[in-house]
Amino acid sequence: MNAARPSPTGSDQDRGQDKGLTAGQNAPDFSLKTTPDQRVSLKEFRGQPVILTFYPADWSPVCSDEMALFNQVLPEFKKHRAMLLGISVDNVWCHIAFAKDRNLHFPLLSDFHPKGEVSSLYDAYNENEGVSERALFLIDEQGVIRWNYVAPIGINPGADGVLQALEEMHAATTAR
Amino acid sequence: MPRLIIPVSAEDHRRGPDDSPVQLVEYGDFECPYCAAAHPLVQRLLQKFPEMLFVYRHFPLSEIHPLALPAAYAAEAADRQGKFWEMHDMLFENHDRLSEDAFFAFAETLDLDMAAFEEDINDPSVAERVQEQFIGGVRSGVNGTPTFFINGQRYNGPLNERILESTLHELAPI
Numbered sequence: 001m002n003a004a005r006p007s008p009t010g011s012d013q014d015r016g017q018d019k020g021l022t023a024g025q026n027a028p029d030f031s032l033k034t035t036p037d038q039r040v041s042l043k044e045f046r047g048q049p050v051i052l053t054f055y056p057a058d059w060s061p062v063c064s065d066e067m068a069l070f071n072q073v074l075p076e077f078k079k080h081r082a083m084l085l086g087i088s089v090d091n092v093w094c095h096i097a098f099a100k101d102r103n104l105h106f107p108l109l110s111d112f113h114p115k116g117e118v119s120s121l122y123d124a125y126n127e128n129e130g131v132s133e134r135a136l137f138l139i140d141e142q143g144v145i146r147w148n149y150v151a152p153i154g155i156n157p158g159a160d161g162v163l164q165a166l167e168e169m170h171a172a173t174t175a176r
Numbered sequence: 177m178p179r180l181i182i183p184v185s186a187e188d189h190r191r192g193p194d195d196s197p198v199q200l201v202e203y204g205d206f207e208c209p210y211c212a213a214a215h216p217l218v219q220r221l222l223q224k225f226p227e228m229l230f231v232y233r234h235f236p237l238s239e240i241h242p243l244a245l246p247a248a249y250a251a252e253a254a255d256r257q258g259k260f261w262e263m264h265d266m267l268f269e270n271h272d273r274l275s276e277d278a279f280f281a282f283a284e285t286l287d288l289d290m291a292a293f294e295e296d297i298n299d300p301s302v303a304e305r306v307q308e309q310f311i312g313g314v315r316s317g318v319n320g321t322p323t324f325f326i327n328g329q330r331y332n333g334p335l336n337e338r339i340l341e342s343t344l345h346e347l348a349p350i
Binding site for chain 1: 178181205208209210211237238239240310311314315316317318319320321322330332
Protein backbone atom coordinates (compact mmCIF):
# COMPACT_ATOMS: atom_id res chain seq x y z
CA MET A 1 0.00 0.00 0.00
CA ASN A 2 2.47 2.63 1.13
CA ALA A 3 6.09 2.51 -0.05
CA ALA A 4 8.50 0.58 2.18
CA ARG A 5 10.79 3.02 3.96
CA PRO A 6 13.50 2.39 6.57
CA SER A 7 11.85 4.24 9.44
CA PRO A 8 8.11 3.70 9.32
CA THR A 9 7.21 6.09 12.08
CA GLY A 10 10.03 8.56 11.41
CA SER A 11 8.88 12.12 11.52
CA ASP A 12 11.33 12.98 8.75
CA GLN A 13 8.85 11.44 6.38
CA ASP A 14 6.09 13.69 7.60
CA ARG A 15 7.91 16.92 6.80
CA GLY A 16 7.21 16.45 3.12
CA GLN A 17 9.28 17.39 0.13
CA ASP A 18 10.85 20.80 -0.31
CA LYS A 19 8.77 21.57 -3.39
CA GLY A 20 5.63 23.39 -4.41
CA LEU A 21 4.68 27.05 -4.60
CA THR A 22 4.44 28.48 -1.12
CA ALA A 23 2.14 30.61 0.99
CA GLY A 24 2.03 34.23 -0.07
CA GLN A 25 2.49 33.56 -3.77
CA ASN A 26 -0.34 34.17 -6.19
CA ALA A 27 -1.83 30.91 -7.41
CA PRO A 28 -1.14 30.76 -11.15
CA ASP A 29 -4.30 30.63 -13.19
CA PHE A 30 -4.92 27.67 -15.45
CA SER A 31 -7.59 26.16 -17.65
CA LEU A 32 -7.83 22.38 -17.81
CA LYS A 33 -10.28 19.92 -19.33
CA THR A 34 -12.61 18.06 -17.04
CA THR A 35 -14.60 16.39 -19.83
CA PRO A 36 -13.94 16.23 -23.60
CA ASP A 37 -15.75 19.52 -24.12
CA GLN A 38 -15.60 21.29 -20.76
CA ARG A 39 -12.80 23.26 -19.22
CA VAL A 40 -12.39 24.53 -15.69
CA SER A 41 -10.34 27.62 -14.87
CA LEU A 42 -9.04 28.53 -11.46
CA LYS A 43 -10.26 32.12 -11.79
CA GLU A 44 -13.87 30.89 -11.99
CA PHE A 45 -13.63 30.29 -8.26
CA ARG A 46 -12.32 33.69 -7.22
CA GLY A 47 -14.33 34.62 -4.12
CA GLN A 48 -14.22 31.21 -2.48
CA PRO A 49 -11.38 29.10 -1.08
CA VAL A 50 -9.98 26.48 -3.45
CA ILE A 51 -8.19 23.28 -2.53
CA LEU A 52 -6.02 21.88 -5.31
CA THR A 53 -5.08 18.27 -4.83
CA PHE A 54 -2.47 17.03 -7.29
CA TYR A 55 -2.01 13.26 -7.39
CA PRO A 56 -0.04 10.81 -9.50
CA ALA A 57 -2.73 8.67 -11.12
CA ASP A 58 -6.32 7.50 -11.16
CA TRP A 59 -7.07 3.92 -10.10
CA SER A 60 -4.80 3.41 -7.12
CA PRO A 61 -6.38 0.84 -4.73
CA VAL A 62 -9.45 2.37 -3.17
CA CYS A 63 -8.58 2.02 0.49
CA SER A 64 -5.35 3.97 0.07
CA ASP A 65 -6.72 6.39 -2.51
CA GLU A 66 -6.37 10.08 -1.67
CA MET A 67 -9.32 11.02 -3.91
CA ALA A 68 -11.63 8.56 -2.12
CA LEU A 69 -10.49 10.04 1.19
CA PHE A 70 -11.06 13.64 0.08
CA ASN A 71 -14.43 12.63 -1.33
CA GLN A 72 -15.34 11.34 2.12
CA VAL A 73 -14.12 14.56 3.78
CA LEU A 74 -15.86 16.82 1.23
CA PRO A 75 -18.69 17.87 3.60
CA GLU A 76 -16.07 19.38 5.93
CA PHE A 77 -14.58 21.42 3.09
CA LYS A 78 -18.04 22.55 2.00
CA LYS A 79 -18.70 24.00 5.44
CA HIS A 80 -16.15 26.64 4.44
CA ARG A 81 -17.47 27.00 0.86
CA ALA A 82 -14.19 25.56 -0.38
CA MET A 83 -14.03 24.17 -3.90
CA LEU A 84 -12.05 20.96 -4.26
CA LEU A 85 -10.28 20.24 -7.57
CA GLY A 86 -8.30 17.06 -8.26
CA ILE A 87 -5.49 17.22 -10.85
CA SER A 88 -3.47 14.43 -12.43
CA VAL A 89 -1.93 13.84 -15.86
CA ASP A 90 -4.62 11.28 -16.78
CA ASN A 91 -6.78 12.09 -19.79
CA VAL A 92 -10.46 13.00 -19.48
CA TRP A 93 -11.90 9.57 -20.34
CA CYS A 94 -9.85 7.98 -17.59
CA HIS A 95 -11.04 10.68 -15.16
CA ILE A 96 -14.66 10.17 -16.13
CA ALA A 97 -14.49 6.40 -15.54
CA PHE A 98 -12.55 6.80 -12.29
CA ALA A 99 -14.86 9.48 -10.90
CA LYS A 100 -17.86 7.29 -11.65
CA ASP A 101 -16.30 4.22 -10.07
CA ARG A 102 -15.33 6.07 -6.89
CA ASN A 103 -18.54 8.07 -6.72
CA LEU A 104 -16.58 11.32 -6.62
CA HIS A 105 -18.50 14.53 -5.99
CA PHE A 106 -15.84 16.99 -7.15
CA PRO A 107 -14.18 17.66 -10.53
CA LEU A 108 -11.05 15.93 -11.75
CA LEU A 109 -8.93 18.03 -14.07
CA SER A 110 -6.71 16.62 -16.79
CA ASP A 111 -3.14 17.94 -16.87
CA PHE A 112 -2.59 15.77 -19.91
CA HIS A 113 -1.55 18.08 -22.73
CA PRO A 114 0.97 19.63 -22.50
CA LYS A 115 1.80 16.89 -20.02
CA GLY A 116 2.19 18.10 -16.46
CA GLU A 117 2.23 21.76 -17.47
CA VAL A 118 0.01 22.99 -14.63
CA SER A 119 1.65 20.63 -12.13
CA SER A 120 5.02 22.10 -13.16
CA LEU A 121 3.62 25.62 -12.78
CA TYR A 122 2.91 24.75 -9.15
CA ASP A 123 6.31 23.01 -8.78
CA ALA A 124 4.39 19.80 -8.12
CA TYR A 125 5.59 17.64 -11.01
CA ASN A 126 7.70 14.49 -10.63
CA GLU A 127 9.99 14.55 -13.66
CA ASN A 128 11.37 11.07 -12.98
CA GLU A 129 8.00 9.36 -13.02
CA GLY A 130 6.16 11.71 -15.38
CA VAL A 131 3.28 12.22 -12.94
CA SER A 132 2.14 14.90 -10.52
CA GLU A 133 3.41 14.79 -6.98
CA ARG A 134 0.99 14.17 -4.12
CA ALA A 135 0.64 17.89 -3.47
CA LEU A 136 -1.96 20.06 -1.78
CA PHE A 137 -2.51 23.80 -2.11
CA LEU A 138 -5.00 25.95 -0.24
CA ILE A 139 -5.88 29.11 -2.17
CA ASP A 140 -7.86 31.92 -0.58
CA GLU A 141 -10.75 33.97 -1.95
CA GLN A 142 -8.31 36.47 -3.49
CA GLY A 143 -6.38 33.79 -5.36
CA VAL A 144 -3.37 33.75 -3.04
CA ILE A 145 -1.80 30.50 -1.85
CA ARG A 146 -2.18 30.28 1.92
CA TRP A 147 -0.83 26.77 2.62
CA ASN A 148 0.86 23.99 0.69
CA TYR A 149 2.25 20.53 1.25
CA VAL A 150 4.07 18.12 -1.05
CA ALA A 151 4.01 14.63 0.46
CA PRO A 152 7.04 12.33 0.53
CA ILE A 153 7.10 9.89 -2.38
CA GLY A 154 4.65 7.04 -1.92
CA ILE A 155 2.81 8.49 1.07
CA ASN A 156 -0.67 9.94 0.87
CA PRO A 157 -0.86 13.29 2.66
CA GLY A 158 -4.23 12.79 4.31
CA ALA A 159 -6.69 15.64 4.83
CA ASP A 160 -5.67 16.89 8.28
CA GLY A 161 -3.20 19.56 7.12
CA VAL A 162 -5.42 21.22 4.54
CA LEU A 163 -8.50 21.02 6.78
CA GLN A 164 -6.68 22.71 9.63
CA ALA A 165 -5.27 25.38 7.30
CA LEU A 166 -8.75 26.04 5.90
CA GLU A 167 -10.26 26.39 9.36
CA GLU A 168 -7.48 28.70 10.53
CA MET A 169 -7.88 30.83 7.42
CA HIS A 170 -11.61 31.05 7.95
CA ALA A 171 -11.22 31.89 11.64
CA ALA A 172 -8.79 34.67 10.79
CA THR A 173 -11.23 36.09 8.23
CA THR A 174 -14.24 36.07 10.55
CA ALA A 175 -12.20 37.56 13.39
CA ARG A 176 -11.63 40.71 11.38
CA MET B 177 2.77 15.98 11.14
CA PRO B 178 0.23 13.19 11.50
CA ARG B 179 -0.34 12.53 15.17
CA LEU B 180 -3.34 11.10 16.96
CA ILE B 181 -5.24 14.16 18.11
CA ILE B 182 -7.77 12.29 20.21
CA PRO B 183 -5.89 10.42 22.93
CA VAL B 184 -6.91 6.89 23.82
CA SER B 185 -9.49 6.95 26.60
CA ALA B 186 -12.04 4.83 28.40
CA GLU B 187 -14.44 5.70 25.57
CA ASP B 188 -12.38 3.61 23.16
CA HIS B 189 -12.62 -0.06 22.19
CA ARG B 190 -9.52 -1.39 23.90
CA ARG B 191 -7.76 -4.74 24.13
CA GLY B 192 -4.86 -5.04 26.56
CA PRO B 193 -3.62 -3.17 29.61
CA ASP B 194 -4.67 0.49 29.81
CA ASP B 195 -1.29 1.54 31.25
CA SER B 196 0.73 -0.11 28.49
CA PRO B 197 3.81 1.78 27.20
CA VAL B 198 2.91 0.52 23.74
CA GLN B 199 -0.36 1.69 22.17
CA LEU B 200 -1.42 0.51 18.75
CA VAL B 201 -4.46 2.29 17.33
CA GLU B 202 -6.11 1.14 14.12
CA TYR B 203 -8.55 3.20 12.08
CA GLY B 204 -10.46 0.68 9.99
CA ASP B 205 -13.36 0.05 7.65
CA PHE B 206 -15.09 -3.35 7.93
CA GLU B 207 -15.68 -3.54 4.18
CA CYS B 208 -12.07 -2.72 3.31
CA PRO B 209 -10.16 -5.76 2.03
CA TYR B 210 -6.84 -4.42 3.35
CA CYS B 211 -8.29 -4.15 6.84
CA ALA B 212 -9.57 -7.71 6.58
CA ALA B 213 -6.11 -8.80 5.46
CA ALA B 214 -4.51 -6.93 8.37
CA HIS B 215 -6.82 -8.56 10.91
CA PRO B 216 -4.87 -11.85 11.29
CA LEU B 217 -1.65 -9.83 11.43
CA VAL B 218 -3.03 -7.76 14.31
CA GLN B 219 -4.19 -10.95 16.04
CA ARG B 220 -0.64 -12.35 15.86
CA LEU B 221 0.82 -9.08 17.16
CA LEU B 222 -1.60 -9.22 20.08
CA GLN B 223 -0.34 -12.70 20.89
CA LYS B 224 3.31 -11.71 20.64
CA PHE B 225 2.83 -8.50 22.63
CA PRO B 226 0.30 -9.29 25.34
CA GLU B 227 1.40 -6.15 27.18
CA MET B 228 0.38 -3.96 24.21
CA LEU B 229 -2.81 -1.88 24.22
CA PHE B 230 -4.75 -2.22 20.99
CA VAL B 231 -7.51 0.22 20.06
CA TYR B 232 -9.92 0.04 17.13
CA ARG B 233 -11.63 3.14 15.77
CA HIS B 234 -14.05 3.46 12.87
CA PHE B 235 -13.05 5.02 9.56
CA PRO B 236 -15.81 4.00 7.15
CA LEU B 237 -15.23 4.97 3.51
CA SER B 238 -18.97 4.92 2.97
CA GLU B 239 -18.93 6.55 -0.50
CA ILE B 240 -17.11 3.57 -1.89
CA HIS B 241 -18.08 0.87 0.65
CA PRO B 242 -21.87 0.80 1.07
CA LEU B 243 -21.72 -1.70 3.95
CA ALA B 244 -19.04 0.13 5.90
CA LEU B 245 -21.44 2.20 7.99
CA PRO B 246 -23.97 -0.60 8.67
CA ALA B 247 -21.09 -2.85 9.74
CA ALA B 248 -19.72 -0.17 12.06
CA TYR B 249 -23.21 0.31 13.56
CA ALA B 250 -23.51 -3.46 14.06
CA ALA B 251 -20.21 -3.45 15.95
CA GLU B 252 -21.35 -0.53 18.10
CA ALA B 253 -24.68 -2.21 18.80
CA ALA B 254 -22.83 -5.36 19.84
CA ASP B 255 -20.66 -3.18 22.08
CA ARG B 256 -23.77 -2.07 23.95
CA GLN B 257 -24.20 -5.70 24.93
CA GLY B 258 -20.56 -6.11 25.80
CA LYS B 259 -19.54 -7.96 22.64
CA PHE B 260 -17.71 -5.41 20.50
CA TRP B 261 -14.56 -7.48 19.95
CA GLU B 262 -16.51 -10.63 19.15
CA MET B 263 -18.48 -8.76 16.48
CA HIS B 264 -15.34 -6.95 15.23
CA ASP B 265 -13.57 -10.28 14.76
CA MET B 266 -16.59 -11.88 13.13
CA LEU B 267 -16.95 -9.02 10.65
CA PHE B 268 -13.33 -9.23 9.52
CA GLU B 269 -13.28 -13.03 9.48
CA ASN B 270 -16.38 -13.07 7.27
CA HIS B 271 -15.27 -10.22 5.07
CA ASP B 272 -16.22 -12.00 1.86
CA ARG B 273 -19.85 -12.43 2.82
CA LEU B 274 -20.90 -9.22 4.47
CA SER B 275 -24.51 -8.09 4.12
CA GLU B 276 -27.18 -6.56 6.31
CA ASP B 277 -28.64 -10.04 6.81
CA ALA B 278 -25.21 -11.34 7.80
CA PHE B 279 -24.94 -8.71 10.56
CA PHE B 280 -28.16 -10.03 12.09
CA ALA B 281 -26.92 -13.61 11.73
CA PHE B 282 -23.69 -12.65 13.53
CA ALA B 283 -25.68 -11.01 16.30
CA GLU B 284 -27.70 -14.18 16.75
CA THR B 285 -24.53 -16.28 16.82
CA LEU B 286 -23.25 -13.99 19.55
CA ASP B 287 -26.44 -14.55 21.51
CA LEU B 288 -27.35 -10.88 21.51
CA ASP B 289 -30.77 -9.57 22.49
CA MET B 290 -32.03 -9.11 18.93
CA ALA B 291 -34.66 -6.48 19.72
CA ALA B 292 -32.08 -4.35 21.47
CA PHE B 293 -29.57 -4.99 18.68
CA GLU B 294 -31.99 -3.80 16.01
CA GLU B 295 -32.89 -0.73 18.02
CA ASP B 296 -29.27 0.13 18.66
CA ILE B 297 -28.09 -0.13 15.05
CA ASN B 298 -30.70 2.51 14.23
CA ASP B 299 -29.89 4.71 17.21
CA PRO B 300 -28.70 8.15 16.03
CA SER B 301 -26.18 8.29 18.88
CA VAL B 302 -24.44 5.22 17.39
CA ALA B 303 -24.17 6.99 14.04
CA GLU B 304 -22.85 10.06 15.85
CA ARG B 305 -20.18 8.06 17.63
CA VAL B 306 -19.00 6.50 14.38
CA GLN B 307 -18.94 9.91 12.67
CA GLU B 308 -16.97 11.39 15.57
CA GLN B 309 -14.35 8.67 15.28
CA PHE B 310 -14.19 9.23 11.52
CA ILE B 311 -13.63 12.98 11.90
CA GLY B 312 -11.07 12.38 14.66
CA GLY B 313 -9.27 10.10 12.24
CA VAL B 314 -9.36 12.69 9.46
CA ARG B 315 -7.88 15.29 11.80
CA SER B 316 -5.19 12.88 12.95
CA GLY B 317 -3.98 12.34 9.38
CA VAL B 318 -5.59 9.01 8.55
CA ASN B 319 -4.77 8.62 4.85
CA GLY B 320 -6.47 5.35 3.96
CA THR B 321 -7.56 2.14 5.61
CA PRO B 322 -6.18 0.61 7.64
CA THR B 323 -4.13 3.38 9.21
CA PHE B 324 -2.15 2.53 12.33
CA PHE B 325 -0.81 4.88 14.98
CA ILE B 326 1.93 3.60 17.24
CA ASN B 327 2.17 5.61 20.45
CA GLY B 328 0.28 8.41 18.73
CA GLN B 329 2.40 8.64 15.61
CA ARG B 330 1.08 7.55 12.24
CA TYR B 331 2.76 4.41 10.94
CA ASN B 332 3.72 4.85 7.27
CA GLY B 333 5.45 1.52 6.70
CA PRO B 334 4.20 -1.61 4.99
CA LEU B 335 1.78 -3.98 6.73
CA ASN B 336 4.52 -6.50 7.15
CA GLU B 337 4.59 -8.50 10.36
CA ARG B 338 8.36 -8.51 10.74
CA ILE B 339 8.66 -4.75 10.29
CA LEU B 340 5.74 -4.01 12.62
CA GLU B 341 7.20 -6.39 15.21
CA SER B 342 10.58 -4.70 15.14
CA THR B 343 8.94 -1.26 15.36
CA LEU B 344 6.96 -2.37 18.41
CA HIS B 345 10.06 -4.05 19.92
CA GLU B 346 11.89 -0.73 19.85
CA LEU B 347 9.20 0.68 22.09
CA ALA B 348 8.72 -2.31 24.39
CA PRO B 349 11.74 -4.59 24.40
CA ILE B 350 10.83 -7.98 25.84
